Amino acid sequence: xxxxxxxxxxxxxxxxxxxxxxxxxxxxxxxxxxxxxxxxxxxxx
Amino acid sequence: xxxxxxxxxxxxxxxxxxxxxxxxxxxxxxxxxxxxxxxxxxxxxxxxxxxxxxxxxxxxxxxxxxxxxxxxxxxxxxxxxxxxxxxxxxxxxxxxxxxxxxxxxxxxxxxxxxxxxxxxxxxxxxxxxxxxxxxxxxxxxxxxxxxxxxxxxxxxxxxxxxxxxxxxxxxxxxxxxxxxxxxxxxxxxxxxxxxxxxxxxxxxxxxxxxxxxxxxxxxxxxxxxxxxxxxxxxxxxxxxxxxxxxxxxxxxxxxxxxxxxxxxxxxxxxxxxxxxxxxxxxxxxxxxxxxxxxxxxxxxxxxxxxxxxxxxxxxxxxxxxxxxxxxxxxxxxxxxxxxxxxxxxxxxxxxxxxxxxxxxxxxxxxxxxxxxxxxxxxxxxxxxxxxxxxxxxxxxxxxxxxxxxxxxxxxxxxxxxxxxxxxxxxxxxxxxxxxxxxxxxxxxxxxxxxxxxxxxxxxxxxxxxxxxxxxxxxxxxxxxxxxxxxxxxxxxxxxxxxxxxxxxxxxxxxxxxxxxxxxxxxxxxxxxxxxxxxxxxxxxxxxxxxxxxxxxxxxxxxxxxxxxxxxxxxxxxxxxxxxxxxxxxxxxxxxxxxxxxxxxxxxxxxxxxxxxxxxxxxxxxxxxxxxxxxxxxxxxxxxxxxxxxxxxxxxxxxxxxxxxxxxxxxxxxxxxxxxxxxxxxxxxxxxxxxxxxxxxxxxxxxxx
Numbered sequence: 001x002x003x004x005x006x007x008x009x010x011x012x013x014x015x016x017x018x019x020x021x022x023x024x025x026x027x028x029x030x031x032x033x034x035x036x037x038x039x040x041x042x043x044x045x
Numbered sequence: 046x047x048x049x050x051x052x053x054x055x056x057x058x059x060x061x062x063x064x065x066x067x068x069x070x071x072x073x074x075x076x077x078x079x080x081x082x083x084x085x086x087x088x089x090x091x092x093x094x095x096x097x098x099x100x101x102x103x104x105x106x107x108x109x110x111x112x113x114x115x116x117x118x119x120x121x122x123x124x125x126x127x128x129x130x131x132x133x134x135x136x137x138x139x140x141x142x143x144x145x146x147x148x149x150x151x152x153x154x155x156x157x158x159x160x161x162x163x164x165x166x167x168x169x170x171x172x173x174x175x176x177x178x179x180x181x182x183x184x185x186x187x188x189x190x191x192x193x194x195x196x197x198x199x200x201x202x203x204x205x206x207x208x209x210x211x212x213x214x215x216x217x218x219x220x221x222x223x224x225x226x227x228x229x230x231x232x233x234x235x236x237x238x239x240x241x242x243x244x245x246x247x248x249x250x251x252x253x254x255x256x257x258x259x260x261x262x263x264x265x266x267x268x269x270x271x272x273x274x275x276x277x278x279x280x281x282x283x284x285x286x287x288x289x290x291x292x293x294x295x296x297x298x299x300x301x302x303x304x305x306x307x308x309x310x311x312x313x314x315x316x317x318x319x320x321x322x323x324x325x326x327x328x329x330x331x332x333x334x335x336x337x338x339x340x341x342x343x344x345x346x347x348x349x350x351x352x353x354x355x356x357x358x359x360x361x362x363x364x365x366x367x368x369x370x371x372x373x374x375x376x377x378x379x380x381x382x383x384x385x386x387x388x389x390x391x392x393x394x395x396x397x398x399x400x401x402x403x404x405x406x407x408x409x410x411x412x413x414x415x416x417x418x419x420x421x422x423x424x425x426x427x428x429x430x431x432x433x434x435x436x437x438x439x440x441x442x443x444x445x446x447x448x449x450x451x452x453x454x455x456x457x458x459x460x461x462x463x464x465x466x467x468x469x470x471x472x473x474x475x476x477x478x479x480x481x482x483x484x485x486x487x488x489x490x491x492x493x494x495x496x497x498x499x500x501x502x503x504x505x506x507x508x509x510x511x512x513x514x515x516x517x518x519x520x521x522x523x524x525x526x527x528x529x530x531x532x533x534x535x536x537x538x539x540x541x542x543x544x545x546x547x548x549x550x551x552x553x554x555x556x557x558x559x560x561x562x563x564x565x566x567x568x569x570x571x572x573x574x575x576x577x578x579x580x581x582x583x584x585x586x587x588x589x590x591x592x593x594x595x596x597x598x599x600x601x602x603x604x605x606x607x608x609x610x611x612x613x614x615x616x617x618x619x620x621x622x623x624x625x626x627x628x629x630x631x632x633x634x635x636x637x638x639x640x641x642x643x644x645x646x647x648x649x650x651x652x653x654x655x656x657x658x659x660x661x662x663x664x665x666x667x668x669x670x671x672x673x674x675x676x677x678x679x680x681x682x683x684x685x686x687x688x689x690x691x692x693x694x695x696x697x698x699x700x701x702x703x704x705x706x707x708x709x710x711x712x713x714x715x716x717x718x719x720x721x722x723x724x725x726x727x728x729x730x731x732x733x734x735x736x737x738x739x740x741x742x743x744x745x746x747x748x749x
Contacts, residue, residue, distance in 0.1 A: 004176075008183060012160060019156040026148050032141075036101030039078035 067107040068114050069131040070121070073679065075104055083124060091120055105131075144260050150195040151253035157191035158246040162729070165243045169726045181233035181240045188242040192226050195249050198256060214393040217400055218434045222248055228426045239423065244430050244728045251736045252438045259442040281312040284356065301359045307510055311348045314366045315357035316341055323352025323552075327479040329648045330601045330623075334577065335562070347648055347667060351512060352552075353535055385463050388700055389441040396437060404428045407719050420721075427723040431714045436735035440703035443743035448696040451747060456680035457661075457689055464675035467659040468693035470640045471594065475631065475653075477645030478600035478610055478618075481663060483579035484681075488512075488519050488563070490575070497573070499526035501565050504539045504550035507531045512563050513539070513550070516575070543567070579610060584684030589614055591687040599627055601649045627653035644686075646670055661689070695749040703739045710735040 025031070075081070081099045088097035088108060094117075095110035106128070108117055114130045121128035164180045172180060199222065202215035222245050229240035281294045284302040294312040297303060302318065305311055311324075317340055325335045326348050335351050338344070344357050346366040408425035412418065449459045459465060476482050490498055503525040505516035528541040528548065538551015546568035553560035558572030566572040589596065598618040600607045611618035622630065631653050634641045643650065643657035646666035654660040654673040662674035663681075671677050676689065714731045717723050 004179075008164075011163065012187075015156055015160050019152060022152045022156075023149060026145055026152070031144075031148060033100040033102045036081060036099060039081055039101055042078035043082045 067109045068112070068117065070106040070108070070114075070117065071129045071131055072099070072104050072106055072121070072126055073129075074127045075099065075101065080126070084121065084126065087120060087124055088117065091116065141264055144257070144264060147198070147253060147257045147260055150198070151250065151257055153191055154195040154246060154250040154253055157187050157195075158243065158250045161187055161243045161246055165240075165725065165729070168240075169724075177238075178233065178236050181229070181242075184240060184242040185230050185233050188226060188246055189230065192222060192245060192249060195253060196222050199249075199252065212393055212397045214389055214397075214434070214438055217393070217397045217429075218248070218252060218438055220401075221245075221429050221432075221434055224426050225430050228423065232423070237423075239427075239725050241426070241430055241725050241728060244725060244732060247729065247732055248430075248435050251435050251732070255439040255442040258446040261446070282306065295363065297359055297362050299359055299362055301362075303357050303359055304354060305350045305357065306354045307350055307352070309350055311344050311346055311350065311357070313346050313359045314361040315344050315359045317344055317355060317357050319353075319355035319357075321352075322350065322355040325349040325351045327647065332479065332602050334603075334606070353537075385467060387441070387463050388466055388697070389437075392437060392440070392704055396434070400429065400432045400434075403432070403715065403719075410719075411721070424718065424721050424723075427721075427728065428715065428718040430728050431718040431723050431731055432711050435732050436707035436710065436739045437704065439736055439739050439743075440707060441700050443740050444696050444699045444703065444746055447743055447746035448692050452676075452689060452692055455685050455688060456678060457685070458677040458679055459675070460677060461675040464659060465693045465696050467640070467675070468642070468690060469697040471642045471659060471690060471693075473634060473639045473641045474592065474594055474596040475599050475634075475641055475643050475657070476596060476616070477643075477647060477650045477653075478598050478607060479579070479602055480646040480665065481644055481650075482582055482585050482598065482614070482683075483610060484582045487578060487580050488516050488575045489578045490519065493565075493573070495523070496526065497565060497567065498523045500528065500543055500548050500567065501550055501575075502526070503528045504531070504541060504548065504565075507539050507541075508533050515577075516550075516563075579606065581610070581613060582681070582683055584682035584686070585614065588683045588686040589616070592690075594690075599630055599653075601627075601647070622649075624649040624652055628656050631656045642690075661686070692746075692749075695746065699743060699746055699749070703742055706738050706742060707735055710738075 030037075072080075072084070075084070081101060084099055084106065085097050088094050088106075091097075091112065093110050093112035094108055097106065097108045099106050106117075106121075118128055118130060161184045164184050168177050168180050196219070199215045199219045202213065203219040206213040206216060225241040225245040225248075229242050229245070232238070233240050280291050281297060282289050282304040283292050283297065284304055289304060297313050303312065303315065317338060319340065321337060321339050322344070323335055323337050324344070326332050326345075329345060329347050337352075343360075404425045407428045408421045411421035411424050415421065445465055448465055452459055490501070493501070498520055501516060502520040502523050505513040505520070506525065507513075526543060528543050531539065531541040533539045534551070534555075537555040538549055540547060540549045540551075542548065548568070549556055549566045549572075551563070553562060553564050553572065553574065556564045556566040556572035558564045558566070558574065560574050562577065563575045564572040565575060596616055598607065598611050598614075598616050599622050600618065600620055601622055601624075602620060604620045607618050607620035619626075619630065627650065631641055631643065635656075635658070640658040643654050643660045644662070645651075645654055645660070646663050648667055648669060650662075651667070651670045651673050654662060654670055659676075660674040661676045661678060662670045663678045664671070666674070666677075678686075710731055714723070714727070717727060
């Protein structure tokens with residue numbers, strides 16, 4: 001079971017990376033216009 | 046010479062208006078990807094624009110760069126979009142801080158929940174002894190700081206309710222989160238079997254989702270309401286030392302001479318200095334026909350000049366104008382509305398004591414039966430957690446969010462938090478007439494010959510007066526008569542020659558007629574009056590046909606025009622009602638046990654809107670009336686009015702269903718918890734299942 005000493009921190013760090021990425025999206029205004037973002041995918045350019 | 050851009054040298058104004066901060070425009074008509082693409086592509090080619098971005102959720106455009114707002118407006122108009130420039134100082138350009146804080150708290154809670162859940166799965170699948178204790182301790186290290194941070198919105202609300210000795214939904218929620226965390230910590234430190242860290246975290250996470258949804262719809266409605274205010278003109282023309290200057294309406298002082306141009310609203314109360322004036326008072330009194338006044342008569346703020354430009358001397362300004370005094374009345378009436386108990390609060394009032402008593406009895410029962418303090422406490426806390434305040438906390442916000450966003454896409458702005466719940470109880474509707482059921486008057490040309498109509502059209506086209514424009518719009522389909530020597534006499538009318546004889550369109554007195562309003566005179570024949578008839582607002586007939594509730598008209602207008610509209614619509618009418626009469630009428634209805642919906646726009650309706658059980662105002666209404674109303678209709682058409690009541694009722698039904706679902710889960714889970722069989726796994730399942738069922742059930746709102 002010694003592998004847990006490595007695996008638990010690894011899983012926490014990976015989760016933390018996900019959290020950091022989400023916080024970055026919040027800070028960079030990516031949730032301010034959900035309808036607009038849904039529509040933009042249809043634009044060509 | 047250095048200039049910020051090539052155009053700045055030519056137009057020095059451009060440099061002043063563009064300070065680098067984004068210009069904001071309101072685009073009420075955009076709705077799809079094509080609109081976004083078209084606007085952004087076109088504006089990015091505009092000289093001086095560095096960056097243009099459309100926000101579809103808020104229906105706004107942000108432009109950065111050195112460009113004159115008027116040029117952007119012109120470009121948008123060419124593209125075929127209705128656009129308004131928003132004054133930055135009124136708007137506040139700050140991003141939504143509360144929404145962000147909620148989103149961050151939710152993300153942190155979600156992250157912690159998933160990690161703790163992973164560790165818990167190991168425990169549930171049979172980890173024992175040292176491994177289990179280690180996992181519990183790691184879970185504690187993750188959970189405690191996260192609960193302290195993410196749970197704050199609940200703790201604060203619960204504390205503020207407890208301080209005034211009241212119970213709201215946040216009290217049982219906070220209690221369940223805190224007790225679960227503390228008990229789990231104690232168990233982990235003492236090598237116990239069960240820790241509820243995952244339950245405490247998922248409770249926080251699910252409830253934060255509800256809070257965020259709730260906040261999101263409210264903030265969209267708030268920003269749209271602010272926008273309506275920002276669009277209003279707040280400047281006025283003052284005459285000083287014989288010269289005209291434009292100043293803020295708020296800085297007018299008593300005794301100032303103000304010039305009111307044709308078509309503009311009167312900014313302050315005052316006394317007329319010009320010889321005569323022609324005013325539209327419908328917004329103050331509900332009268333549909335314009336009234337003529339003479340020198341030294343009083344003029345009130347909010348009236349609209351439909352005659353020649355006139356001058357007035359200000360007698361009361363700022364907070365003392367009749368308009369503001371009326372707004373103060375509304376604040377008084379609003380207090381009653383804030384005492385309304387919402388469905389969620391009523392549920393909390395039943396739920397909170399019941400759950401707390403149940404937990405207490407569980408504790409006492411087990412303690413008496415076994416004498417084991419720790420076991421009894423564990424069971425009591427398991428009861429608290431498993432009764433699942435989670436689904437109860439989501440039951441109302443998930444439904445109202447879906448309902449409000451559905452109404453927003455139909456053009457209704459739901460401003461008040463409890464508006465939908467009150468709307469669902471409506472059993473009686475009172476309409477204002479002028480400006481609500483009817484729109485701007487249209488001239489009627491029955492009894493006019495083809496020649497007369499075509500002469501009137503040519504004369505009307507020569508003038509920009511609002512009445513002339515109404516005439517030329519009405520006669521669009523006629524052929525314009527060839528006239529010579531067309532001349533506009535300001536404040537009187539338009540004159541010209543037709544086949545050698547003089548023709549005139551203008552004020553009755555100027556035509557030697559015996560009336561105040563607009564008339565037409567050809568040669569030596571007597572002047573013919575042009576009557577203005579009110580037109581019924583678009584969609585009103587459809588809306589009334591679909592209402593299955595008693596409706597009536599309550600208007601400040603004279604008996605005859607009021608009766609005419611009432612007959613057309615087949616409604617009962619009370620005419621000549623002052624604003625006090627309206628309040629009394631609504632109070633009488635309230636005392637008779639009726640729940641009245643008031644639909645109105647004018648100043649005379651303002652207090653009535655606030656007194657009524659629920660209220661709707663069109664977007665053309667006065668700012669004071671819009672503030673008093675629960676719901677503002679952004680479109681012109683009333684056709685969707687019955688949908689509001691339908692959606693409100695559907696929202697109430699779904700909220701109640703959600704409470705029933707939550708209660709059902711409790712009925713199943715509570716006996717297990719009481720019997721001491723509740724494990725953290727059962728708690729996690731009950732919590733997730735009931736929350737997801739409630740959220741899914743709420744989504745049916747879109748199709749009901």
